[in-house]
Amino acid sequence: MTSSSLDQLYAVKFQKIKEQKDLSDRMSDLLSKSGGLNESSKMALKNLQAAITVSKRPGYFEYYGYNFYLRYCKNITKFSSFSAVPSNEIKTTEEKKVLNSLAKSISKIHKELEQINEEINQATLQTHPKPVDVPQVNSLNQWFDIYGRPQLTEEKRDMMTKFEKDSKIYGGTTHFKSFKTTSTIMVKGRVAVKS
Numbered sequence: 010m011t012s013s014s015l016d017q018l019y020a021v022k023f024q025k026i027k028e029q030k031d032l033s034d035r036m037s038d039l040l041s042k043s044g045g046l047n048e049s050s051k052m053a054l055k056n057l058q059a060a061i062t063v064s065k066r067p068g069y070f071e072y073y074g075y076n077f078y079l080r081y082c083k084n085i086t087k088f089s090s091f092s093a094v095p096s097n098e099i100k101t102t103e104e105k106k107v108l109n110s111l112a113k114s115i116s117k118i119h120k121e122l123e124q125i126n127e128e129i130n131q132a133t134l135q136t137h138p139k140p141v142d143v144p145q146v147n148s149l150n151q152w153f154d155i156y157g158r159p160q161l162t163e164e165k166r167d168m169m170t171k172f173e174k175d176s177k178i179y180g181g182t183t184h185f186k187s188f189k190t191t192s193t194i195m196v197k198g199r200v201a202v203k204s
Contacts (some may be wrong), residue, residue, distance in 0.1 A: 029118040170198040
């Protein structure tokens with residue numbers, strides 16, 4: 010594939026991402042705007058709480074509709090800050106299942122984006138040469154067999170960090186003998202600075 014077709018794939022991908030963003034912004038607006046679906050759900054929950062509160066009183070009550078709200082819940086101050094009936098816009102949004110269609114559209118565009126990404130990956134593999142097969146190395150000995158063992162010179166030996174037995178001798182007292190330590194110390198290597 011040529012670079013122009015790869016550029017076309019990237020342009021299509023960018024366009025699909027923009028479409029997906031527009032759909033998700035629309036869905037977010039339906040859910041989170043003032044008087045939107047999230048707020049409507051909260052109101053419905055408050056209506057249920059009010060209905061539960063009223064149901065604990067003796068007698069028979071009509072739980073559904075605006076009459077219930079006017080008759081029983083309007084005087085309850087805890088629940089008086091909300092509208093009892095959802096707006097016509099919310100009713101039509103829920104009846105037409107707009108959120109479901111938006112979610113399906115977003116999912117469809119996501120699948121198209123995955124397909125475009127796969128095409129881009131294959132186009133990229135076709136334009137770039139395959140890497141040379143590298144032998145599999147599972148141990149340090151295999152590494153040394155394939156690439157050789159490094160030669161250790163005096164100059165490199167001073168640069169390496171090494172571990173040596175500590176030569177410290179703890180002095181004795183009149184009650185105890187002196188003894189040599191059994192610890193190992195690390196002697197840091199130095200980095201040669203070439204000027």
